[in-house]
Amino acid sequence: MAYELHYWPTIQGRGEFVRLALEAAGAPYIDVARGDEDSGQGTPAMLRFLQDETLTHPPFAPPFLKDGHQVVGQTAAILHYLAPTLKLVARSDYARVWTHQIQLTIADMVTEAHDTHHPIAIGLYYEDQTAEALRRAKEFCGARMPKYMQWFESIVVRNPAGPRHLVGGKLSYADVSLFQLVEGLRYAFPKAAAKVLAKTPGVVNLHDRVAALPKVAAYLRSERRIPFNEQGIFRRYPELDIR
């Protein structure tokens, strides 16, 4: 049975990390909120599920995944759950917990990237918090992005199995997520990301290898890949791209 991915239909957002893992593995899935309302899909189907008061395990927010009767929310938990079946994580418990740690650190950086344009309130527009956004983006571009990316670089180059992957000698969902993180940073902060990535060649090489994987490359060319835009997590506001 195909997985059901539930996420906002017009943005990559956090759902994209799950989409990319499913695509990289060639797993069948239904992107429910992007489906046809007449056939019981679309955003109303997702919201109906979120608001269903009979659910004992309601997700807090999208993305969430339905795998038969199992419902899993929280991006990192979804990937941790899916990865053994998708063969996107090594088998040992040690490798699984390390891969998960990397994913959680990616998630932390994604939250900080988001907060550059929404430092005050997600309930307000960017235009209502531009002064604060400018201050936060300065910190993000100048301090946080280098700190995170240098950590990713260090774990790539220290991988005992070689710098082709983050964990061991095989592709994991952490590799795929790091690809997406680099994509997002380059979209939102083209100048600042170029400056930081110039010092992390291992990360850039890994990004390029993931992009070239046949299933990933086919997905990126397809209409299933939603273009970056200014409703998502990574937004291009030139004034926030502080080199």
Next chain:
Amino acid sequence: MAYELHYWPTIQGRGEFVRLALEAAGAPYIDVARGDEDSGQGTPAMLRFLQDETLTHPPFAPPFLKDGHQVVGQTAAILHYLAPTLKLVARSDYARVWTHQIQLTIADMVTEAHDTHHPIAIGLYYEDQTAEALRRAKEFCGARMPKYMQWFESIVVRNPAGPRHLVGGKLSYADVSLFQLVEGLRYAFPKAAAKVLAKTPGVVNLHDRVAALPKVAAYLRSERRIPFNEQGIFRRYPELDIR
């Protein structure tokens, strides 16, 4: 062999979620950075480890746990890793992933609580971002805190095994973490938390049951429990307690 917990020695912070789980389980552990420098412990020992360039799995930041040769960073990953051994999670994979989802949602709320006093930059003092903090705290107290706590209330009251625990009929690390979250909110935002918690009696009852567990109660009375203070995540700045 005792676990080694590495975390900043003068604050509860994120390390407290791990400390509480270890204490609730009665597990032996060394709180390394709080130990004696003369015996190779203290903050220098923690920093030495963080900066060790020979580590293949370096933690990004404290807290991290050493269990023999295994090193695990990221609070939620540490708890996920420890829980089966500490018997703080049910055995089924389904229960494990649900417990983890709850923990990740607690972690998200902890980050938002932190950002009320540091909405711009963790590299700056609170005093350098008070105007922004006031705006962010208004959103946190008025919108985010109720949203999160109502979700926790809904999952407590919908637990098929009854509202004494978050998952199934036994104590899990998620219960212990929810206790700590309520403690932190009450410390930092006494008025706003009182208003929100008045509508979440299931959460309050669960908090009180965790506080009364003999091992937890003994820990809270001990000197091992660092008092809340204005260097940690939950800080009492009365101007940010917006009812």
